Amino acid sequence: MRSTLTPALAALALTALTGTAHAQSSDPVVVSSKIDTEGAVLGELIIQALEREGIPTENRLQLGATSVVRSAIQAGEIDLYPEYTGNGAFFFDMTDSPVWNDADQAFETVRERDADNGLVWLRPASANNTWAISLREDVAKANDLVTLEDLADYLADGGEFKFAASAEFVESAQALPAFQQAYGFDLSADQLLVLSGGNTAATMRAAAQQTSGVNAAMTYGTDGGLNALGLVVLEDTLGVQPIYQPAPLVRESVLEAYPSIDPTLEAVFETLDLETLQRLNADVAVNGLSAEQVASDYLDSLDP
Template structure:
């Protein structure tokens, strides 16, 4: 009888393990084109490896995805190393640390360990926050950097910038530019667009919608050149380095450790120019993020 009970227990345990192993891996992402492309790369890479995946990309902004992964509602999503400044304010990460790719990644990885979240290897890309203005304004007012913009503003220059609530409210985004370069925008100089993505804000600036002549943007936006927008440089390093990396619940990674090698291999192929091109296909050509990601991964021989 004892042998029967032991065999029964073994079968039950084995069955439970099998069910656990077959639990779908839930993939999230933010709303902008790049985040959706990267999210789809994760989905397609894992599915190609025979893993069961639930696609919850296009989930929400940084805060939404962060809450979801900490609550176990999603297992993995693409995050940016520079967001460590925002995610771990108690660490008081300085500008010098945030501006060094290896340092900010190591900090993010170490600080999230206690939260049961593991950071995988980031891509060699910097998708940092930037302020972009139309080429015509940049040329006429000699604007090449945020320092130039501060001079323009102090001289009473006309200015109105479009951005998301996150861009205006997070202390490490627009407020960081203001603190580093010594200017302060009034409420009437901001057009806050709920859920806005960089292509939308740049289109508003390019067309002068509601008096807008500047936009929040990311360093890898493919829409910048197409819309004849100039990304102002940040000589004082107000912004952190933002390298995209998959972050995953540690429990999920322990259950399926091969995920790390799979995603590291995919993200290792990405470059600044590559992402700008992929982003442009979604933002300007209207191609679905999954289609763009699939074509790219197949071209690299990463999926069938």
């Protein structure tokens, strides 16, 4: 979601693409995605859903990081890809705006701003792939911990807690300090295991294996390994973190050529709640299935 490539690599990726800026009804819809697991899953869902409705597609999945696919759709080199509402904060230089902490406002903002760019945001999934604090499921159940408010009460009562996170998460004003300020708790140094890098696979593994007494981890909301490793996301009831809901982003001219894209993809994305997207990601990242097979099986399950 937040990975980057150098301008040179981005330019190279774009050079390798072909396409036109204007869509005709006979042209295939060029579908792309970011290079991570969730990008592959969402991209395959889009391609296969469109193909099942008789809309021709061209597969350009796993193209690159956010900057690459964003540049490609603006240049008309790709037509459609899954993007996250919260990334509008960076697209439109609005990182200090509170609109990103509200799902509806975030969606309306990106939809209105990108309309000027000839881009249309379709209805997002309810799943939120944002920074989160996750806890071992056994600890959460034993102590009735569902929300971060519950966690604050648990900590105030002296509950056992050790948190694995990246240095960025611990130090960034928008991450752990924001959670602590909003919910009124303060983790001491001996309650933290700070790991180099920002790989949530490492933090989740530390919690699952109880490395150095760790029972909680920095994660993203839709991380595929959560269920497999026995971790649960504690709900951010105060909306501290920006909302990152995945949504199809399509060029306006392509949507005009294929208006059925909208209802077709809405029918799929409206089913993608947090647990569902976690499970689909896990089928790829943990169980070793291909994104193509996972998408096919899921769409089959949606058929009446």
